[in-house]
Amino acid sequence: MTIDISNILGEEKGVVSNFKGEVSYKDTVYQGDKISFSNPIEVNGNLSKGRDCLYIMINIRGNITIPCSRCAGEFSHEIDLSFTEEFKDIDDVVGEEELDVYTYQGTKIKLDRIIFEQILLNMPIKRLCKIDCMGLCPKCGIDLNEQKCNCDRDDDIDIRLLELKKLLPSKDREV
Ligand SMILES: [Zn+2]
Numbered sequence: 001m002t003i004d005i006s007n008i009l010g011e012e013k014g015v016v017s018n019f020k021g022e023v024s025y026k027d028t029v030y031q032g033d034k035i036s037f038s039n040p041i042e043v044n045g046n047l048s049k050g051r052d053c054l055y056i057m058i059n060i061r062g063n064i065t066i067p068c069s070r071c072a073g074e075f076s077h078e079i080d081l082s083f084t085e086e087f088k089d090i091d092d093v094v095g096e097e098e099l100d101v102y103t104y105q106g107t108k109i110k111l112d113r114i115i116f117e118q119i120l121l122n123m124p125i126k127r128l129c130k131i132d133c134m135g136l137c138p139k140c141g142i143d144l145n146e147q148k149c150n151c152d153r154d155d156d157i158d159i160r161l162l163e164l165k166k167l168l169p170s171k172d173r174e175v
């Protein structure tokens, strides 16, 4: 998705103009997990003129499909994010300390990459299909949300409790 900044460039500081559109991505792999973009991401935003830069405020909404960290089942994850980025004219960026700012050249700014970065940055750390997902049996691999198995899994203890148990000092483990 590309926005035209030719109008706002000629404006006074503080002038705001709105834009909207959508952006589509190919499925990708992030931290070993497949992310599916089955539908386009909806983009609403505005451009505002700063003293020597442009501010772009963006809200993105949509759904992606990601695998559950416990049971590997795919589930839909809702995205509703707002962020602001500052863009400078590439000809005004001189110092090395400014190398990490976003730049524009000419009268168009392509938003695909910065939106993609925000989606990845805001991926949930724990990706669970549901808060109480039982996960897979570590012994036989059965999906414990759907079936039970007869494996000896430390008294059928929940994985979360198991993680918690590891953190506790050993004298408290006899509870
Ligand atoms: Zn799950």
Ligand SMILES: [Zn+2]
Pocket (backbone or CB within 6 Å): 137, 138, 139, 140, 141, 142, 149, 150, 151
């Ligand atoms: Zn099992």
